[in-house]
Amino acid sequence: MAMKLVLPDTNILILALSNQKPYSSFLSSWIIDKQLIFSSVVVAEFLSGATDEEEKVFLSLLKPFPIIPVDLTVAQLGAYYRKKYLTQKTKLMLPDCLIAASCKVTKAALATADPKDFPIKEIEVLHLDSKVT
Numbered sequence: 244m245a246m247k248l249v250l251p252d253t254n255i256l257i258l259a260l261s262n263q264k265p266y267s268s269f270l271s272s273w274i275i276d277k278q279l280i281f282s283s284v285v286v287a288e289f290l291s292g293a294t295d296e297e298e299k300v301f302l303s304l305l306k307p308f309p310i311i312p313v314d315l316t317v318a319q320l321g322a323y324y325r326k327k328y329l330t331q332k333t334k335l336m337l338p339d340c341l342i343a344a345s346c347k348v349t350k351a352a353l354a355t356a357d358p359k360d361f362p363i364k365e366i367e368v369l370h371l372d373s374k375v376t
Contacts, residue, residue: 252355253288279308282345311345320344
């Protein structure tokens with residue numbers, strides 16, 4: 244049975260690449276197990292706040308793994324999630340909706356430190372905090 248793909252949210256990458264436990268351990272295991280997949284939205288979010296050194300490390304990390312673009316399918320699904328939750332009085336940020344759509348399209352689990360940002364029932368959300376082993 245194939246291992247589940249994991250799409251890390253930007254916050255997980257920030258924590259893991261600054262060597263904070265347990266996030267760095269999670270990231271290491273996903274790299275070793277070749278479970279990673281990235282959203283182009285997460286790539287843009289991470290790079291927008293990265294130092295030159297962090298950018299180099301991050302870009303080398305990305306090389307062996309798929310990057311999911313915001314194509315028409317992801318864009319439409321992300322827009323659907325945003326509209327759906329706005330009618331439920333839950334304001335989701337469009338980038339988060341696009342990240343969730345990338346997870347849905349690729350059947351990847353979303354790893355995040357902020358599960359409240361992703362109330363979308365159609366995706367699997369891995370809530371990673373220091374209590375998770």
